[in-house]
Amino acid sequence: MRLGYFSMPLHPAxxxxSETLREDREAVLLADRLGYYDAFIGEHLTDRHENITNSLVFLATLIPETTQIRLATGTTNLSQQHPVLVAANSAMFDHLSDGRFILGVSPGALPSDAEALGILDQDRNEMFAEAIDVITAIWDSEPPYSLTRQxxxxxxxTEKTLDLELGVGILPKPLQQPRPEIVGTxxxxxxxxxxAMGTRNFHPLSANFLLPQWVATHWPNYVQGKESVGETANTEDWRVARTVFVNDDPAVAEAYGRTDPRSPYRFYYEKMLTKMRKIGRLELFKSRRxxxxDEVTLDSVVDQLVITGTPDSVAEQLLAFREQTGDFGELVYAGLDWVDPDLARRSMELMAEEVMPRVNAG
Structure with a gap:
C-alpha cells in the first residue's frame, strides 16, 4: 500500500x-523527503481557514524543491473556471513537473465561493460534468476543435482563427500520454x-471525514462503473484518506490527537462539524442514517474519525479499518495545522518509517 498526503489544513483565524502558506509548503517538502507517493492540495476562494485559493499555483512553487513526489490538485474546482484554462494550465504544469502531475477534480462545494462567482443558484454538478468532458476532449483531439453541445x-x-503555419489556435497537450491521472474526491x-469515475477511468479518493462504513460503499460502485464498460477494477487505483496522528508517547498521542483543547484535530473536526450542520450534510458523521x-457531537466525531496512538497502535487501527473497507491502494494522510511543528513533523516521519511498514507487513 502506498502512502500519500492530502492537505485542507484549516488554519486558525x-x-x-504568508506563515501558513510556508507551513503548508514545508509539509509537502517533508513528505517528498520521506517518500510519500503524492500530495493533494485543496483550494477555496472565500474560506479564511482553508486559505489556499488555487492549488495549481501553490503546487507550482514546489516543483523545483521536490524530487519524486507527485503533485496533485486536491481539487481543482471545475465550476469556478473555464475548462480551457484548466486543460491548458494543467498541461503546462505537467511539463514543468516532468510528468509528476495528477489532476484532482470536483464541482466545488463551498457555497460562499459560488456566491462570490455569481453561480450560487446554478447546477455546479452539471457544470462539472460538462467541464471534465471538455478538458479530456481537448487533450484527445486536434485543432481547430469542435467541442459543442446543445x-x-x-x-x-478555434475554427475562425486557426493558423497552423503561425502556430496559433492550438491548445497544449500534457506530457503524460494519453493524459495525466485524474482523481475525484x-x-x-x-x-x-x-x-461515473469507473466508466471514465478516473480514480476515486475517499474523504478522510467519512466513517468506515460509508467509505466501504465506494468500492462496489466503482467496480460497477468499470464493469459497465467491460473493464476490471484494480484496488491499486483506490485512495482512502484518514486523519492520523502518531507519536512515540501514547499520552501525547491521545492529547494532541483528541483531547487537548488546542489539538488541531479537535479544531479541524469542530469546523467540519459546524460546516456540515449548516449546509445540511450532518449525515456524513452519522453511524446510521x-x-x-443531537447524537452527533464533537467528541463522537473525533473518537470515530481520528486514528491516533503509537506506531504499533496506529498500524493495528489501520489494519482494522482496512478490514471494514476492503483493500485499497493508497492511504492518504490528512495534513492539518501545525500547532506544534515538532509533533506534526514527527507524526509524518513515524507514519512513513514505522507505521506503513507494519501495515504492509500485516
Missing part, C-alpha cells in the same frame, strides 16, 4: 497568511459519482 455552457473551437456515502442529529 489570526495566523498570518444547450451547453462551454463551446470550444468522494465525500458522500453510496456516491453515484463513483460509478436515522441517527438523531
Amino acid at each position: 489570526g495566523r498570518k497568511w 444547450g451547453g455552457r462551454f463551446n470550444v473551437t 468522494v465525500v458522500a456515502p453510496f456516491s453515484k459519482g463513483v460509478i 436515522d441517527q438523531p442529529d
Whole structure:
C-alpha cells in the first residue's frame, strides 16, 4: 500500500497568511523527503481557514524543491473556471513537473465561493460534468476543435482563427500520454459519482471525514462503473484518506490527537462539524442514517474519525479499518495545522518509517 498526503489544513483565524502558506509548503517538502507517493492540495476562494485559493499555483512553487513526489490538485474546482484554462494550465504544469502531475477534480462545494462567482443558484454538478468532458476532449483531439453541445455552457473551437503555419489556435497537450491521472474526491456515502469515475477511468479518493462504513460503499460502485464498460477494477487505483496522528508517547498521542483543547484535530473536526450542520450534510458523521442529529457531537466525531496512538497502535487501527473497507491502494494522510511543528513533523516521519511498514507487513 502506498502512502500519500492530502492537505485542507484549516488554519486558525489570526495566523498570518504568508506563515501558513510556508507551513503548508514545508509539509509537502517533508513528505517528498520521506517518500510519500503524492500530495493533494485543496483550494477555496472565500474560506479564511482553508486559505489556499488555487492549488495549481501553490503546487507550482514546489516543483523545483521536490524530487519524486507527485503533485496533485486536491481539487481543482471545475465550476469556478473555464475548462480551457484548466486543460491548458494543467498541461503546462505537467511539463514543468516532468510528468509528476495528477489532476484532482470536483464541482466545488463551498457555497460562499459560488456566491462570490455569481453561480450560487446554478447546477455546479452539471457544470462539472460538462467541464471534465471538455478538458479530456481537448487533450484527445486536434485543432481547430469542435467541442459543442446543445444547450451547453462551454463551446470550444478555434475554427475562425486557426493558423497552423503561425502556430496559433492550438491548445497544449500534457506530457503524460494519453493524459495525466485524474482523481475525484468522494465525500458522500453510496456516491453515484463513483460509478461515473469507473466508466471514465478516473480514480476515486475517499474523504478522510467519512466513517468506515460509508467509505466501504465506494468500492462496489466503482467496480460497477468499470464493469459497465467491460473493464476490471484494480484496488491499486483506490485512495482512502484518514486523519492520523502518531507519536512515540501514547499520552501525547491521545492529547494532541483528541483531547487537548488546542489539538488541531479537535479544531479541524469542530469546523467540519459546524460546516456540515449548516449546509445540511450532518449525515456524513452519522453511524446510521436515522441517527438523531443531537447524537452527533464533537467528541463522537473525533473518537470515530481520528486514528491516533503509537506506531504499533496506529498500524493495528489501520489494519482494522482496512478490514471494514476492503483493500485499497493508497492511504492518504490528512495534513492539518501545525500547532506544534515538532509533533506534526514527527507524526509524518513515524507514519512513513514505522507505521506503513507494519501495515504492509500485516
